Amino acid sequence: MIEYWIKYHDKMITALTEHMIMVVTCLVISITLAGVFTVLSIYSIWIRNGLLYFFSVVYSIPSLALFALLIPLTGLGMTSAVTALTFYNQYLLLQNFISGIWGVDESIIEAATGMGMTRFQMLRKVQLPLAHRALLAGLRIAAVSTISIATIAASINAGGLGSILFDGLRTMNVVKILWGSILSIGLALIVNAVLSFAERTIT
Amino acid sequence: MAHAIKCINVSKQFKSAGYAAVDQVNLTINEGEFITILGSSGSGKTTLLKMFNRLYQPDSGQIILFGEDINSIDVIKVRRRIGYVIQQIGLFPHMTVAQNIATVPQLLKWDKKQIAERTDELLRLVDLAPEEFKNRYPHQLSGGQQQRVGLIRALAVDPKIMLLDEPFGALDSITRTNLQQELLRMHRELKKTFLFVTHDIEEAFSLGDRVIIMNEGKVVQFAAPADIIHHPADDFVASLIESARAKQTFWENYDD
Numbered sequence: 001m002i003e004y005w006i007k008y009h010d011k012m013i014t015a016l017t018e019h020m021i022m023v024v025t026c027l028v029i030s031i032t033l034a035g036v037f038t039v040l041s042i043y044s045i046w047i048r049n050g051l052l053y054f055f056s057v058v059y060s061i062p063s064l065a066l067f068a069l070l071i072p073l074t075g076l077g078m079t080s081a082v083t084a085l086t087f088y089n090q091y092l093l094l095q096n097f098i099s100g101i102w103g104v105d106e107s108i109i110e111a112a113t114g115m116g117m118t119r120f121q122m123l124r125k126v127q128l129p130l131a132h133r134a135l136l137a138g139l140r141i142a143a144v145s146t147i148s149i150a151t152i153a154a155s156i157n158a159g160g161l162g163s164i165l166f167d168g169l170r171t172m173n174v175v176k177i178l179w180g181s182i183l184s185i186g187l188a189l190i191v192n193a194v195l196s197f198a199e200r201t202i203t
Numbered sequence: 204m205a206h207a208i209k210c211i212n213v214s215k216q217f218k219s220a221g222y223a224a225v226d227q228v229n230l231t232i233n234e235g236e237f238i239t240i241l242g243s244s245g246s247g248k249t250t251l252l253k254m255f256n257r258l259y260q261p262d263s264g265q266i267i268l269f270g271e272d273i274n275s276i277d278v279i280k281v282r283r284r285i286g287y288v289i290q291q292i293g294l295f296p297h298m299t300v301a302q303n304i305a306t307v308p309q310l311l312k313w314d315k316k317q318i319a320e321r322t323d324e325l326l327r328l329v330d331l332a333p334e335e336f337k338n339r340y341p342h343q344l345s346g347g348q349q350q351r352v353g354l355i356r357a358l359a360v361d362p363k364i365m366l367l368d369e370p371f372g373a374l375d376s377i378t379r380t381n382l383q384q385e386l387l388r389m390h391r392e393l394k395k396t397f398l399f400v401t402h403d404i405e406e407a408f409s410l411g412d413r414v415i416i417m418n419e420g421k422v423v424q425f426a427a428p429a430d431i432i433h434h435p436a437d438d439f440v441a442s443l444i445e446s447a448r449a450k451q452t453f454w455e456n457y458d459d
Contacts, residue, residue, distance in 0.1 A: 111293025114256055114366075115307050115357075116282030125306075129297045 004175045012164060016183055019160035022153065023146050026082045030089035030142060037090065038097045042119050042127075051094060059091035063149050067156045081153035081160075085146050092142045100134025101127040133199060140195035147188045151180070161187075205269065207364055207396040208232040208255060213264035214420075215250055224250040225261070226420035234269075234363070237390050237397045239411030241404060241443075247420040248400045252366050255398065256285045268364065283307055286357030286365040286395075290372040292349050294341040294356070300326075301337040304356045311360060325355035329385060347378035354386070358393070367399045371406070383410060404447045408432075416440055 005012070041048035058066075063084065070080040104127050112122045128135070154162025161184045168176030208231070215225040225247040232238055242248040253259045254266060257278045266273045273281050294303050301322050308318045323333040329351040341349055350370060357365060367386075371379045387410060390397050401407050407414050408428040416424045416431065416439075424436035435441040 105291075105293075107289060107291030107293040108295060109293075110258075110289060110291075111287070111353075112295075114258060114282060114287035114289070116279045116310065117306075118279055121310065126295055130295075 001175055001178065004179065012179060012183065015159065015161050015164050015180075016187070019147070019150060019162075019184070019187070022078060022081060022085070022150050022158060022160050023143065025078075026085040026089065026146055026150075027139075027143055029082065030086045030093060030146075031139065033086065034090055034093035034097055034138075037094055038101065039120070039123065041094075041098055042101070042123055048098060052091075052098065055087070055091040055094060058087045063088070063152045064155060067153065071156060076157045078153075078158045080156055081150065081158035085149060085153070088149060089142045089146060092145060093138045096134050096138025096141065097131075100131030100138070103134065104130045132202065136195065136199045136202065140192060140199065143195060144188050144192050147184060147191060151184050205234040206231050206267070207234040207236070207269060208398075209265075209267040210251075211265040211267070213251070213254065213261045213266060215247075215254065215259060215261050223247075223420045225254070228264070228420075228422050230415065230422060230425055232396060232398070234396055235394050237387075237410060237412045238399065238415060239407040239413075240398065240400045240415045240417060241402065241407035242417035243402055245419075246417040248402075248415075248417045249368055250420075251417070252368055252398060252400050255364070255366055256282050256287055283311065283360065284362055284364070286362040288350075288353050288357045288365070288367045288370045290369040292341075292353040294349055294352060296341050299338050299340055300331075300344070300352050303341070303352060304359055306356065307360050321359060325358060328358075328389065329355055345378075346374050347382060350374060350382060351385075354389075358389075362395070364396045365398070367397065369400055369402070372401070386410065404443055408447075416443070 037051050041051060061069075066084045066087065067080060070083055074080040074083055101123065108126060108130070109122070112126050117125065150158075150160055151162035151165055154160055154166045161180050164176055164183070165180035167173070168178075168180055210228050210230050213225060213228045214223050216223045228251060240248045240252065250259055254261050255268070255273075257273060268276075268281070268284075295306070298306075301319075304322045304325055305318045308321060313321075322337065326333045326336055331348065331351060336344075336348070336352075341352070344352065353370070371382050374382065383406065386397075386399075399407075399410060401410075408431075411428060413425060413427050414431055415422055416436075418439050424431055424440050426434075431440060432444055435444055
């Protein structure tokens with residue numbers, strides 16, 4: 001194990017970096033999109049339910065199948081991977097964002113409406129600040145799930161830690177499989193711990 | 204005297220209900236009056252109140268505020284011109300007392316100094332020392348203090364009309380009596396039109412210059428307390444007064 005690390009650590013660090021770039025890119029795009037969708041969702045219950053329904057259907061597509069579906073559109077590589085991962089994240093993020101902003105006490109919403117806040121003012125001044133716990137929880141779940149699903153993206157040449165795992169599987173190299181697993185699990189655990197800590201300290 | 208509110212044949216039926224929540228209501232409220240709206244739950248009193256700041260839209264009829272049809276004014280503007288206080292208070296828990304009070308002034312883009320002065324003035328109006336209470340959060344206040352803040356938050360931009368939906372319904376009876384007295388004093392000083400919904404007959408009769416009694420969506424009587432007591436319009440009103448008198452006899456049994 002250790003020998004393998006000494007010999008190939010450049011390669012593994014490259015894979016880890018690729019993996020993190022993929023995850024961070026995807027999270028930035030996902031959060032921006034989910035933010036836009038959340039704002040849209042406050043204006044109509046149809047938009048809200050439509051979005052949740054659409055992304056829950058997408059979420060139920062197995063990841064390998066979704067990657068394969070995207071190849072004709074965005075080709076092999078990182079673009080397809082990030083696109084697919086962003087689709088998956090929408091469900092996780094929207095679910096948390098929307099339930100967070102509607103979980104605010106009804107009397108507070110009523111008072112805010114009666115005072116003459118517009119829908120957007122209410123979102124910005126009342127709902128978002130009160131929902132920050134749910135927003136952070138959504139972010140954490142999305143981050144962890146992206147880290148794990150991103151390993152499968154190696155199947156469409158997107159690189160990342162998945163490439164170590166897939167190589168290991170192909171050549172039946174247990175050490176390689178183990179290193180791939182340890183790095184991706186470790187990354188997920190660390191990110192989860194950091195974001196949980198953030199959730200607890202900010203509130 | 205100017206008419207603050209005028210309702211012409213106002214009706215409202217909720218989709219799921221088989222009857223009208225508010226049924227053909229006609230009434231005129233003068234500027235500066237303290238009006239209480241009395242009725243049991245389901246009588247339509249809250250529904251009627253919420254139509255005045257367009258939280259509900261009537262199915263038919265017309266509501267006129269100071270000569271203007273409320274449907275001709277932008278809904279956000281209507282609401283900012285009217286103070287609104289609810290039983291659950293609805294203070295924003297993530298904001299301090301001062302920030303809560305400043306909400307509508309900020310929406311109207313008042314400057315900071317003006318907001319700060321107004322906040323202090325309002326806190327003093329309800330006997331809360333500004334230095335002590337300004338920076339507290341709602342959860343650091345008692346129920347009575349919270350509703351005082353709720354009241355002055357609604358008064359912040361000096362609205363001509365105040366809508367109060369059972370504002371003291373969740374308070375203990377001592378706090379409640381104190382707040383009732385404060386509200387009467389505020390009404391005398393501020394000369395605003397108050398509309399106060401309650402299901403408590405003593406509260407309705409002791410606070411209101413005139414009382415609207417509602418039953419099954421209809422206004423059954425709208426008159427000064429003394430008129431209602433001496434000339435109840437129908438059996439329902441008579442039985443209401445009867446029930447209040449029965450309570451009084453209960454207390455009299457202990458006086459000797």
